[in-house]
Amino acid sequence: MEKENNKTKKVCFPHMGNYFIAFKEIVEPLAEIISPPPITKKTVELGTRYGPESACIPFKYNLGNYIEALDKGANFVIQAGGGCRFGYYGEVQEEILKKLGYEFEFFKFPNDYNFLTLARALQKINPKVSIVKILYSLGLAYFKIRAxxxxxxxxxxxxxxxxxxxxxxxxxxxxxxxxxxxxxxxxxxxxxxxxxxxxxxxxxxKPKNPIRVVILGEVYVVMEPFSNFNIEKQLGAKGVEVHRHSSLSTTIHDLFFNKRVMKEFLEKARPYLRNDTGAHGTETVGLAHHSAKAGFDGAIHIKPFGCMPEVNAMSALHRISNDYKFPIIYFSFDSQTSETGVKTRLEAFYDLLIMKKQKNEQR
Ligand code: SF4
Structure with a gap:
C-alpha cells in the first residue's frame, strides 16, 4: 500500500538558475519528478495574479512555478524555507494553491540545516528509501552544486x-x-x-586591467537570471569582468557555519554596520566595503522590491559609495520592472565606469 502511495507521488520544486540538476538528484530516488516548465513571463504573471501584492518577487516566481507544475500533474510540492519572511511563505503558498482547487501534499524543508535532519525530513516523502541512500543523494547534489x-x-x-x-x-x-x-x-x-x-x-x-564589477544583493534575484533580466550576461557582452560571492554553494556554507560567517561579514561591514540586517543584507554591506577597498570599479546591487534586509543595507551602501568614491547602481525588481529601463541604466553605469577608469589611468 505504501509503495503504491509513493509511486503516485509526483514531486515538483521551483527553478533557480541551473540548480535544477542538483535538486533533481535529491528527489529522484524518492519519487517521480514533475518539473515546472522553464520560467517565462507567464510564470511571474501567475505568481503575481494569485500571490499577495506585498509579497516579494521570489514568492511570486515560486508560486508561478508551482502552479505550472501542478497543471502538469504534480501532486507534491517542495518548498525550501529560509531565514527571512521567506520562512513563512510556504504556509501562505499552500493556502493559496489549495484555494485555487489544487490537490497536493506540501513539504517544507526544516530550517535546521544539517544533513541528517534534512535526510530524516526527506525520508517522509518515501519511507522505503534508506537514510544512507538519501544522505548519498544529498552528497551528490552538493557536489553538483559546487561543480x-x-x-x-x-x-x-x-x-x-x-x-x-x-x-x-x-x-x-x-x-x-x-x-x-x-x-x-x-x-x-x-x-x-x-x-x-x-x-x-x-x-x-582580455586586457590587463579590465573593468571589474561586483554583483551584490538578495540571493534569489542574484542567482535566477530570468528575474534580473540576465544582468551578468549583459555585462559580459560589454567586456566586464563580473564577480559575485553569492551562489548556492556559499549559501549552503553560510547556513552551516552561520555564526562564524556572520561575524566575518560584520567585521568586513564595519564601521558601516553594527548589527546584522537579516537575510543577506550584512553580507551585501561587508562585500561592498571589501570590494571598494580592493579597488573594484563598481558594484551592482540587486534586490526584489520591498526586500527589507536589502533595503536596510542600502544606507550603508550609500555611505561606502560616498567615502570610497565607489560607484554603486541599485536595481529593484518586481513584476512591473521594465527590461528596457534596466538595460538603459546599466549602459549609463557602464559608460560612467569607463570614463572613471580612463580618468584614473591618465593621472
Ligand atoms: S531576502 Fe528579501 S526578497 Fe528574499 S525572500 Fe527574504 S524578504 Fe523576500
Whole structure:
C-alpha cells in the first residue's frame, strides 16, 4: 500500500538558475519528478495574479512555478524555507494553491540545516528509501552544486573576453548535460575538472586591467537570471569582468557555519554596520566595503522590491559609495520592472565606469 502511495507521488520544486540538476538528484530516488516548465513571463504573471501584492518577487516566481507544475500533474510540492519572511511563505503558498482547487501534499524543508535532519525530513516523502541512500543523494547534489558554481565563476570572469563568441555558453551547456548524467561523486569531480580545462582552453582577448564589477544583493534575484533580466550576461557582452560571492554553494556554507560567517561579514561591514540586517543584507554591506577597498570599479546591487534586509543595507551602501568614491547602481525588481529601463541604466553605469577608469589611468 505504501509503495503504491509513493509511486503516485509526483514531486515538483521551483527553478533557480541551473540548480535544477542538483535538486533533481535529491528527489529522484524518492519519487517521480514533475518539473515546472522553464520560467517565462507567464510564470511571474501567475505568481503575481494569485500571490499577495506585498509579497516579494521570489514568492511570486515560486508560486508561478508551482502552479505550472501542478497543471502538469504534480501532486507534491517542495518548498525550501529560509531565514527571512521567506520562512513563512510556504504556509501562505499552500493556502493559496489549495484555494485555487489544487490537490497536493506540501513539504517544507526544516530550517535546521544539517544533513541528517534534512535526510530524516526527506525520508517522509518515501519511507522505503534508506537514510544512507538519501544522505548519498544529498552528497551528490552538493557536489553538483559546487561543480556548477565553480565553472559558473570562471565563465562570469571571462565570458566578456572570448574571441569566438558563444564558446563559453556552448561549453557550459554541454557541461550541464554531462553533469546531469553523473551518479557518482568521483564522476562529478571528473566532469568538473574536464570542463574547467575546456573552459580554460577557450581563447581570450582580455586586457590587463579590465573593468571589474561586483554583483551584490538578495540571493534569489542574484542567482535566477530570468528575474534580473540576465544582468551578468549583459555585462559580459560589454567586456566586464563580473564577480559575485553569492551562489548556492556559499549559501549552503553560510547556513552551516552561520555564526562564524556572520561575524566575518560584520567585521568586513564595519564601521558601516553594527548589527546584522537579516537575510543577506550584512553580507551585501561587508562585500561592498571589501570590494571598494580592493579597488573594484563598481558594484551592482540587486534586490526584489520591498526586500527589507536589502533595503536596510542600502544606507550603508550609500555611505561606502560616498567615502570610497565607489560607484554603486541599485536595481529593484518586481513584476512591473521594465527590461528596457534596466538595460538603459546599466549602459549609463557602464559608460560612467569607463570614463572613471580612463580618468584614473591618465593621472
Ligand atoms: S531576502 Fe528579501 S526578497 Fe528574499 S525572500 Fe527574504 S524578504 Fe523576500
Amino acid at each position: 556548477i558554481d565553480k565553472l559558473d565563476d570562471y565563465v562570469r570572469l571571462n565570458i566578456g573576453f572570448e574571441i569566438e563568441k558563444g564558446e563559453f555558453e556552448k561549453t557550459f551547456k554541454l557541461f550541464l548535460k554531462d553533469l546531469e548524467k553523473d551518479k557518482k561523486i568521483l564522476s562529478i569531480r571528473r566532469t568538473q575538472a574536464r570542463y574547467l580545462k575546456l573552459l580554460k582552453n577557450i581563447k581570450l582577448n
